[in-house]
Amino acid sequence: MIVERGTVIGPAGAGRVWVETRRRGVCGACEARSGCGIHLLGEAGGGRRNRVAVLAEAGCEPGEVVELGLREHALLLGSAMVYLVPLCGLFAGAVLALAAFGPAAEGAALVGGLLGLALGLAHTRRFARRIARDPRFQPVILRHAGVAASRDRRD
Template sequence: MDRDSEAWIVIEEKGTVVAVSDDKIWVQTIRQSTCGSCSARKGCGQGVLARMSDGRANQVRVHNTCGATVGDPVVLGIGESQLLRASLLVYALPLGALLTGSLTGAGLWPGQDLAAIIGGGLGLAAGFLALKLLTGKAEEAARLQPALLRIDVNQAVPEPLVVHQSSTLNP
């Protein structure tokens, strides 16, 4: 589906502009997880990643289509189909190439584990190379990027935390 379609589903994420560079901005987001309300939280890979990251911040560079400035709260969006396509490219392509290489190595030299390992390594390298070639094209890379949807006037920007030396706090 294209962005002009009424059925275009957008996944939104809130963030704060941390830098402006020409016609692009850097937006910092904090990873959100809905794992607490999910019944599959213990067996899910996303849940494991959320626990490991512990709410770390991400920074994303997007086109500044709304005239945002440093400190502005903004909303980023990516189409559901774009996210699915990017996920398939990043995960399935290298994994499929690894399996193909491993099976090819094992098929050419039956009973040789080293052949399957080397074939898998070569297949994985070929998968990453193919990924680089597919996403290296400017038009493909642009389609897989999030977009700045709007400046979020309803989101309050918290005051920065100022930390003083402990000697000034304890007389």
């Protein structure tokens, strides 16, 4: 389970609450920070807040600090659908067009690749709609950790 802390902002309707999390750097313990491009990118956009609608039981109050959880399976499947399916559609469409029209038909490969990409994106969109309300793919509140001492609302 992937765990993150956040602050309850308010109700989101349908048994959900809005929770605000702060993006953390991934390289806090790394010793190569000064020469690392990923660290520099994290510093440039660091501290940004994210808002997520989270499945919650009654009793979540605004300002309360909670621990969120998301199953690894949900993250891995979602990532594969968003990245791999359209990419595989792009390659499959280009290869099928080349096989059908011959290696000299670069235009056909381009069109076939774009059609495959469009089909992959359409499949991903249907998948996203299908799992939008599935509790297995939603973050949930694992634990209530108290009330936030202060809430800095500057962005």
